[in-house]
Amino acid sequence: MRLLLPAPMVVPLLFAAFAVLAHRSRNAQRALAVAGVSVALAAAIAILVVVNRDGPQAVTIGGWPAIIGITLVADLFSALMLVISLVTVLAVLVFAVGQRHSDQQMAFHPAYLVLTAGVSLAFVTGDLFNLFVSFEVLLAASYVLITLGGARDQVRHGMTYVVINMIASALFLTAIAFVYAAVGTVNMADLAEKLGTLPDEFRTALALLFVVVFGIKAAVFPVFSWLPDSYPTARAPVVAVFAGLLTKVGVYCLVRSQTLLFPGAVPGWLLLTLAGLTMIVGVLGAIAQNDMKRILSFHIVSQIGYMIIGLGLFTVSGLAGTVFFIVHQIPVKTSLFLVSGLVEESAGSTALDRIGGLLRRAPVAAALFGLAALSLAGIPPFSGFVGKLSLVEAGFGAGEYTIVAVSLVGSILTLFSMAKIWNGAFWGTAERPTPAIAGTTVKLRTPMLMTAATAGLVAVTLAIALFAGPIYDLSHRAAEGLIDPSAYVQAVLSS
């Protein structure tokens, strides 16, 4: 464990350094990036196996005892997140390599590896300040990736992204300062024991501050509008990995902070209201859009709402639904953005009135989109159906009928806007065609590797649906660990 647990974070960082040194050769950088992410993924799978067998594992860094030093800790929830994230990161990396022109800048591969390291660290850290650092690591890399190329649109929209995240970081630091002032520690297991002794009002105030901080990162209503503004201008692989991972890191931290640090401090009705509004406002925003990437960006927001439901219910089955939903959502969302990358590559645009009839000319992309979109909308037997079913069941179990109704309405609207993309991009003809569309009837060609990477990720979502039983069992046990974190705390304090 001593070597295994830091590996998903240390290996990509190390390979990022090598990739900077190898900046003259793009092929060397590609090999280094793929190798780094693959090793991290192998380590993550090993961690999942060990945690599944022996319970939560903790390691202290630099030999300092827990509480004074930084602790890395993995329970089932972190291990699941780690594995599915790194699978997605690898698929997007292969896509970017296949696309050729998206990794032409020498900064792409190093920044991508640093982003991977930051995401991994956020999932395994057991220290609140270290969590802040991991956020800064992944944000710094994401700032570089979103503005890579420095075109006018990218700089303008990247600016929004950077500014909003810097404000969230300042608030995060403020929250950490208040926590330290109140109990004098930043170790999360130690905090779990000590924060309970605070007066209730003060605990709720601190918990709400964390909800705001992680709510901004996760794009929860009403602090979501930065996301559809800044994501669509980035390049396809970049926006795919952001869409899949970054908001989910926010949701992970929201769940972790509200279950481990402040259980029951924020009233459930408040979280459920936020969840319902996030779902509905997100999906309504999507319906009003006319560009594939913008529609999908609003759907990121909408789907975040479903993840918050389980947290608002605060039951084992609710949180199990949340965990399963995040695991399903990461590859599905990413593969939808990868398909939009395929469409952009072959048809030259993602504006729905400029493309059309791609079903005949890019049938593979159409098939991949269809599978991922049905999964997103929650049509049986796809993985989204299992995720939504478990959340709906948990909602009925807790007697929260309103949120169940709202989530079902959200699903129907999701299906509607997926149908809009299907009609606009794959059926019919283009109203104002791009040069790639106009006057051709031949099949549009995209590099094999891009299609293969997208197909691989869609296959992962299908595998989640196929193995829904075992994965739901894992999610259920992860949720039990979230509701009763004594094993987590024990693992840290005895390490």
Next chain:
Amino acid sequence: MTVFTAALVAILYGAGVYMILQRTLTKVVLGLALLSHGANLLLLIVGGSAGLAPIIGHFTGDDTVADPIPQALVLTAIVISFGMTVFLLALAYRSWQLTRDDSVEDDAEDRRIARQLAHRRSEGRR
């Protein structure tokens, strides 16, 4: 002393937020710098009162010793906010290079909706 620093933190937060709400990019950058200074200073003062350097052998049992953890945290936070501010300045410079303008642009969708509304209003008048 703590009251004074606490007031200073409040002023930094207030001024920072005010500057972030401006439309000029440079002011936004300065506002973010002030805000992160405020957060760093807050992190420093939660460590409690000042005291001797916490080096073993440097103090006896009844001396007051400064809490080293917030200092370690704030050092990290200062480096991070410094790096981010520099990046943001570079981005603001790039934006000025491209547009020769220092103001934050409107969202493309917002402008489209505003145009449609104006169009509809002028239609209605006719």
